[in-house]
Amino acid sequence: MGQSETKSGKRKLNTALNAVCPYFTMFPLEFPYRILQQYASRGEAVLDPFAGRGTTLYAARLNGLPAYGIDSNPVAVAISQAKLANTSSGRVIRACATILDEYRTPKRVPTGDFWKNAFHEDVLHMLCRLREGLLENCESDARKALRAILLGALHGPLNKCEPSYFSNQCPRTFAPKPAYAVTFWRKRRLLPPDVDIVSIVRRRAQRCFADEVTVASGVALQGDSQRASSFVLPKRVSWIVTSPPYYGMRTYIPDQWLRWWFLGGPDTVDYSNAHQLAHTSQTVFGDGLRQVWSNCASVAKPGCRLVVRFGAINDRKVDPAQLIKESLQDSAWRLLTLRNAGSASAGKRQADTFVSSSDPIEEYDVWATLAV
Ligand SMILES: C[S@@+](CC[C@H](N)C(=O)[O-])C[C@H]1O[C@@H](n2cnc3c(N)ncnc32)[C@H](O)[C@@H]1O
Structure with missing residues (x-):
């Protein structure tokens, strides 16, 4: 049921599926899991309007609660959907074989120095076949799980x-920019490996779906949470556990450009940052957040709890606690507590192989309730 017994008799969380694909500034599973485990009642629905890789959704699933997630980044949505997939390793492996059987010649294979150095020719060819098959049809839970497994394995260390x-030496968490990566690989004479995609998928599927996980109910939707129209949920929610983009962190899509390519994006870095909260000033950012809290209120039950983990990144001089407090002022939400959650550890970013400029700093946990 999502947990297994260790030798000491302590309950251990099943985290394999949660780790299917890394993501920026994800919070630890324990954070939403413990909140929901301690305070949520049976049947209460949970929402995350900045779902990211779906940690809150997975925590809700482990607690047997219905979960809804919204994120404007298609990469985040694809990973989140896998957290709610009711499937098995066998079905995922079969979905992979079916696509490879049906899509024998890709219509389009990206070319250029980056692609030649990032992936072995045969690996890229097979990736393009899987990409086209999944773009054509990704309806079933098995295909959603397969897609997230492929995203998780797309780039990482040799x-x-x-x-x-599948790639030449890369960070796991974010995709390197092409010119930098090509120079990095050439200098070190690093060549892309000729890996067996199917066996990597098999191993990862068996790991993610090894234990029986509680049956999931819920959806992960792509949308801009600043828009009321993104909040089409089947049920009012009693819990909102979320973490908005840290102030100054606005590169979720360019940093995930390779995964975005796999989901149908361009084969070059996409800097558009569509439908992300704007970071042009504290006021603009705060207004965007306020709008999201207001949309959340419209789908929340009276007494609903809003729990927000929030921070800022080093190169922005802001007080995250002040910013989050202001975003809740004159809203339907009544602030209950605001606590320093400590500092985000560098390990969470896992961006060791290439340089990263935006390490998170202080984090705060805010609890608020919907005024009745
Ligand atoms: C801090 S991350 C959330 C991480 C998440 N807690 C996890 O554990 O994976 C913030 C997310 O907000 C999303 N986001 C930013 N602006 C948004 C908007 N206007 N509407 C919906 N999602 C947005 C980003 O794409 C990013 O995935």
């Missing part, structure tokens, strides 16, 4: 023993 990733 392993000395069994390969786990």
Whole structure:
């Protein structure tokens, strides 16, 4: 039921599916899991309007609660949808085989220095076949799970023993910019590995779906949470556990450009940042957040709890606590507590292989309730 017993008799969370694909500034599963475990009642629905990789949705699933997620980044939505997939490793592996059987020649394979150095020719060819098959049809839970497994394995470090990733040396968490990556690989004479995609998928599917996970109910939707029209939920929610983009962190799409390409985006870095909260000034950002809280209120039950983990990144001089407090002022939400949650550890970013400029700093946890 999403947890297994250790030798000491302590309950251990099943985190394999949660780790299907890394994402920026994800919060630890324990954070939403413990809140929902301690305070939520049976049947209460949970919402995350900045779902990211779907940690809150997965925590709700482990607690047997219906979960809804919204995110404007298609990469986040694809990963979140896998957190709610009711499937098995066998079905995922079969979905992979079916696509490869049906799509034998890709219509389009990206060309150029980056692509030649990032992936072995045969690996890229097979990736394009899987990409086209999934773009054509990604309806079933098995295909949604497969898609997230492929996204998770798309880029990462070269392993000395069994390969786990499809790419040449890369960070796992974000995709390197092409010119930088090509220079990096050439300088070190790093060549893209000729990996067996199917066996990597098999191993990852068996890991993610090894334990029986509680049956999920809910949806992860792509949308701009600043718009009321994005909040079409089947049920009013009693819990909102979320973490908005940290102030100054606005590169979710360009940093995930390779995964976005796999989902149908361009084969070059996409800097458009469509439907992300604007970071042009604190006021503009705060107004965007206020709008999201107001939309949340419109789908919340009276007494609903809003729990927000929020921070800022190093190169922006703001007081995140003040910013989050202001975003809740004159809203339907009544602030209950605001606590310092400590500092985000660098390990969470896992961006060790290439340089990263935006390490998170102080984080705060805010609890508010919907005024009755
Ligand atoms: C801090 S991350 C959430 C991480 C999440 N808690 C997790 O554990 O994976 C913030 C998310 O907000 C999303 N986002 C930013 N602006 C948005 C908007 N206007 N509407 C919906 N999602 C948005 C980003 O794409 C990003 O995935």
